[in-house]
Amino acid sequence: MQAAIPPGPEEVRSRGLPPLWALGALCFLIAAVLVGLTVGPTHISPWMIARSAFAHLFGLRSPLSQQDDAIVWQIRAPAVALGGLVGMMLAVAGASYQGTFRNPLADPYLLGVSEGAGAGATIVIAFFPAAAGTELLPLAAFIGGLVAVALAYLLGNSVARTGGAGALILAGVTIAAFMTAIQTFLQQRQSDTLQQVYAWILGGLSGATWHAVLLVLPWIAISATVLIAHRRILDVLSVGEEEAGSLGVDVRRARVLIVVAATVGTSAAVAVSGLIGFVGIIVPHTIRLLVSSSYRAIVPLSLLVGAGFLILTNVLAETVLSPETLPIGVVTAFFGAPFFAIVLRRTRWVGL
Amino acid sequence: MRPAIEALAVGVTLGGTRAVDGVQLSVEPGEWLALIGPNGAGKTTLLRALAGLVSAAGTIRLNGELHSPRRRRRLARTVALVPQLPETPPALTVAEYVLLGRTPHIGYLGREGRADRLAAGAAIDRLGLRAFVERRLGSLSGGERQRVVLARALAQAAPILLLDEPTSALDLGRQQDALELVDELRRQDGLTVISAMHDLSLAGQYADRLALLHLGRVIALGTAQEVLTADTIAGCYGAEVRVLSEDGRVFVLPSRRGRA
Numbered sequence: 001m002q003a004a005i006p007p008g009p010e011e012v013r014s015r016g017l018p019p020l021w022a023l024g025a026l027c028f029l030i031a032a033v034l035v036g037l038t039v040g041p042t043h044i045s046p047w048m049i050a051r052s053a054f055a056h057l058f059g060l061r062s063p064l065s066q067q068d069d070a071i072v073w074q075i076r077a078p079a080v081a082l083g084g085l086v087g088m089m090l091a092v093a094g095a096s097y098q099g100t101f102r103n104p105l106a107d108p109y110l111l112g113v114s115e116g117a118g119a120g121a122t123i124v125i126a127f128f129p130a131a132a133g134t135e136l137l138p139l140a141a142f143i144g145g146l147v148a149v150a151l152a153y154l155l156g157n158s159v160a161r162t163g164g165a166g167a168l169i170l171a172g173v174t175i176a177a178f179m180t181a182i183q184t185f186l187q188q189r190q191s192d193t194l195q196q197v198y199a200w201i202l203g204g205l206s207g208a209t210w211h212a213v214l215l216v217l218p219w220i221a222i223s224a225t226v227l228i229a230h231r232r233i234l235d236v237l238s239v240g241e242e243e244a245g246s247l248g249v250d251v252r253r254a255r256v257l258i259v260v261a262a263t264v265g266t267s268a269a270v271a272v273s274g275l276i277g278f279v280g281i282i283v284p285h286t287i288r289l290l291v292s293s294s295y296r297a298i299v300p301l302s303l304l305v306g307a308g309f310l311i312l313t314n315v316l317a318e319t320v321l322s323p324e325t326l327p328i329g330v331v332t333a334f335f336g337a338p339f340f341a342i343v344l345r346r347t348r349w350v351g352l
Numbered sequence: 353m354r355p356a357i358e359a360l361a362v363g364v365t366l367g368g369t370r371a372v373d374g375v376q377l378s379v380e381p382g383e384w385l386a387l388i389g390p391n392g393a394g395k396t397t398l399l400r401a402l403a404g405l406v407s408a409a410g411t412i413r414l415n416g417e418l419h420s421p422r423r424r425r426r427l428a429r430t431v432a433l434v435p436q437l438p439e440t441p442p443a444l445t446v447a448e449y450v451l452l453g454r455t456p457h458i459g460y461l462g463r464e465g466r467a468d469r470l471a472a473g474a475a476i477d478r479l480g481l482r483a484f485v486e487r488r489l490g491s492l493s494g495g496e497r498q499r500v501v502l503a504r505a506l507a508q509a510a511p512i513l514l515l516d517e518p519t520s521a522l523d524l525g526r527q528q529d530a531l532e533l534v535d536e537l538r539r540q541d542g543l544t545v546i547s548a549m550h551d552l553s554l555a556g557q558y559a560d561r562l563a564l565l566h567l568g569r570v571i572a573l574g575t576a577q578e579v580l581t582a583d584t585i586a587g588c589y590g591a592e593v594r595v596l597s598e599d600g601r602v603f604v605l606p607s608r609r610g611r612a
Contacts (some may be wrong), residue, residue, distance in 0.1 A: 011469035012447035012476055012485055229461045235448070237456050240439040246403050247458030247508070248428030293443035 014235075016296045025304035034310035036080035037072060039315050041322065052275075066239035074210075082216075083209040083314045083328075084307035086269040087279055089105070089220045091306025093262040095287075095298045096227045096281015100258045101153075104285070104347050105169045107338070108266040109277030110150035112175035117181025117270035119183040120144025125197050126190040133211065144179070145267035148257060151175045200274045205314045206325050212345055216268040227299060230258050234295035256274045269280040271301055276310070277338020281326050283309055287341055354416040356381040356512055356544035357402065360409035363568075364394075364401050371397040372408070373568035381415075381511070384538060384545040388552055389577075390589045393565040396420055397435065399514045401435040402546065412522035414512060428456035430432035430512040436517040436548075438501045442490025446500050449489055452506030475507040479533065499527035499533070506537060513538070515547035527551070531558045552604040556580050564588065576602040581596070 044064065049072055052062040063070045090108055108114045119141040125132045125139050152175045156168035187197045194326035233254050236244050241251045269276075283306045284298050291297045310328075313335075317326040355381040364372040372394040379385050380386050387395040399407035404421030407544040412419035421427060440449065455477070457547050464472075475481055479499045489497060494507070498521070505513060518534065526595035535558055540543050549555040555562055556576030564572040565586035572579045580602045582595050592610075596603040 010473045010477070010482075011466065012451065012473040014448040014451050014464070015445065015470060035409060134521070232458075232463060233429055233461070235444075236452055237443045238439075238444070240402075242405060243433075243435060244455075245424065246428060246431075246433040246435075247426035247452060250424050250523055251458075296447060326520075 002178060010246070014296065015292045015294055017300055018291060018297065021291050021297070022248075023302060024305075025301050025308075027272045027300050027307040029304045029311075033080055033084070034145025034309040036083065036311040036315055037076050040071065042071050044072060052070070078208040078210050078213055078312060079205045079271075080311050081210075081213045083205045083311040085213065085216060085220050086205070086273045087313075088224065088270040088303045088307040089265040090276060090279035091283035091302040091309070092224055092299060093266045094226050094294065095284035096230070096234065096258050096262040097280065099237055099295050099298075100241070100262075101168055102238065103168050104343055105166075105281070106172075107278060107280035107340075108145075109275065109280070110169050110269075111144045111172035112152045112177070112179055112262055112276065113266050114195045114270050114275050115176040115179035115183065116148025117141035117145035117267035118275055119148075119186070119270045120177045120267070122183045124198055124200070125200070126186045131242060132214070135215070138216060138271040141267035141271035142219075142264055145263045145270070146260070148175050148179055149263050153259075177344065185222075202237060204327055205273060208316065211228065212272045216272050219268035220265050223261045223268070225302060226261035227258065228303070229262075229263075230254070231295045231299040232319060234258070234299065238295075274327075274329065276332050278332045278340060279306060279310060281343060282332075282336050282339050302318065353381060355379055355413075356383070357412075357546065358413040358416075359402070360411040360413075360506040360599060362398070362408050362412060363404050364397050364408045364422070366397065366406070370568050372401060375410075375565075375570055375609040376395055376566075377563060377570065377573070379544055381544055382538065383561065384535070384544045384547070384559045386562045387546065387548045387565055388550075388554035388555050389565035391497055394568040395565055396467040396516050397568075398565070399516050399543060399546065399548055402512075403419060403427070403514055405433070408486045417511070428508065428510065429509050430532070431512045431514060432505040433514040434501055434505050434516065435522060440489040440497055440501070442488060444489050445483045446476065446481055446487050446489065446492075446503075447472065449500055450481075450503045450507050454479060454502035456508060456510075465507045472503075472507045478506065478537070494521050495523075495529065498526070498530055502530070502533065502537075512544045512546070515545065517548055520550060527554065534558070534577060543607050552580055552585070553602065568611060578606060580604055 001251050034046055038044065040136065048064055052064045052069060055062045094107045097111060098104055120143050121137055124137050124140045127282050152168065152172040155174065156171035157168040159171065196333065233249065236247060244251050283302050285299050287301045287305065291301060313331050314328050317328040317331045320326055355378045358375065359375050359377040362372060362375040363370060375398060387398060387400065397406065402412060404419065404573050436504055447469060450472045451464055451468065454464055454472060457468060458464060460521045476485060476537045479502055481503055483497060484496065489500065519530050521529060531554060534545060537543060561573065561575060562579040563570050564584060571588065572584055580595055582593055585593050585604065586592060592607055594605045596605065
């Protein structure tokens with residue numbers, strides 16, 4: 001069946017994941033973690049933090065005072081860990097939605113996924129406050145997110161069967177508005193939990209706990225693993241449904257797998273961090289611009305850069321109006337909206 | 353010898369209309385069959401049915417095996433399809449694009465191995481694209497892009513090659529280049545080729561046989577001399593043409609109505 005390979009042909013390679021960029025992204029993440037651990041109203045030197053980390057790892061006595069140790073390991077570190085997880089997830093999900101829908105404007109926030117997950121999570125917080133810290137919260141968020149993305153896709157497809165970039169996003173924004181209405185209605189009705197929901201929905205990592213980190217870690221780990229495994233399939237999908245099919249890919253199955261995985265992870269992230277938009281636009285597009293348009297580079301680099309990006313954004317949110325904390329979603333939107341405008345201008349209206 | 357492609361009573365219904373209706377075809381291994389016919393005759397739909405991209409009634413056998421669109425990967429190792437307007441993401445490099453052709457030989461979540469990189473390299477060499485390996489698709493001319501698309505189909509290493517209007521976007525010289533190339537590849541690898549074609553003279557000169565489709569049915573099947581007659585063409589294209597024959601080659605020339 002196979003055509004004979006003539007003697008001595010040279011191999012060709014795809015650009016894949018350039019090692020230098022991978023190293024650079026890793027350094028960026030490490031730097032972001034260090035900044036996240038050191039910057040704050042209480043000055044604690046990086047050297048002391050490193051020593052106390054070492055001490056904790058090997059069960060020695062921490063060189064920090066009890067109070068400083070708590071600030072670093074019970075306040076800052078969970079925020080860094082949660083910010084990293086949420087940022088990596090939103091960036092990888094954004095890249096994956098862009099690849100599956102072949103739409104450069106796709107983002108969990110603009111597809112309504114985040115808002116759907118928010119509505120799902122609000123139902124739990126408002127009606128079952130006792131369950132708010134359990135597995136039920138990410139699960140409800142996931143159901144809400146999946147309903148939203150399915151509705152956005154169906155609506156967008158019925159408007160433009162060719163899948164124009166604009167139609168899907170307009171559909172997503174429509175669904176997002178509706179989900180936000182449901183969410184706000186529930187929030188106002190249950191005024192006793194209003195404060196809690198309101199603080200959560202604006203998006204924040206300031207109240208982050210290790211409990212929240214452990215709650216979302218498995219979901220995000222599974223979701224990110226599935227999406228990374230699909231990086232070559234995302235490249236194949238870039239030639240469109242028909243041609244990917246003629247190359248032997250079951251496009252419908254691949255789409256469902258990728259969208260469900262991205263939605264699971266996004267919903268878990270939303271459940272603990274509230275609505276944080278544009279990370280899924282800023283990070284993957286920066287990588288596209290600087291490194292490569294192949295998802296074999298975009299997906300793994302989005303993971304590292306997305307994590308570092310949100311950790312730094314959180315530091316900014318906590319310091320810019322110090323001692324007040326700015327909702328992190330406000331900071332990402334402040335940078336993300338102009339960025340989105342640039343991507344919009346560069347996008348041919350018909351698609352990627 | 354078993355036919356490479358055997359179609360028995362193949363029919364496709366699209367949006368309530370019968371796009372392909374009772375098509376009966378048998379193509380020998382190594383043969384080139386051209387599908388001709390006016391716009392909307394069902395040429396593209398028939399190719400898509402053979403590639404398993406639309407569900408079809410009737411029976412299709414490829415190399416004697418029953419065609420099963422559900423087993424996508426297996427089908428893609430037997431049939432490569434080059435659509436009329438292939439999607440060529442402008443930021444992909446030629447190497448990356450040609451490597452996509454190896455997809456049916458790689459596990460669902462797998463990565464390209466050495467064999468795949470060699471096969472893609474060989475396809476690139478055979479189409480004279482070595483100098484373009486690192487170029488982006490967006491920077492290529494129409495003729496170059498057409499060769500890259502053929503290289504991807506060749507890297508797929510399928511014994512049956514389906515081409516939908518392979519020359520529609522090319523100028524006269526590039527049209528001949530592309531068709532000569534297909535013919536050369538077919539002879540070297542023993543590929544079976546089915547191509548939908550608009551230009552009847554080119555179809556007649558390159559293909560071994562022609563199948564004339566009209567309203568989804570094959571209404572004439574045979575050599576260029578047999579199929580390309582002024583009457584048949586007038587009948588289904590609604591066109592007035594003169595058919596010239598020279599050294600066994602057939603030329604179809606449109607002539608202005610009422611002045612012939």
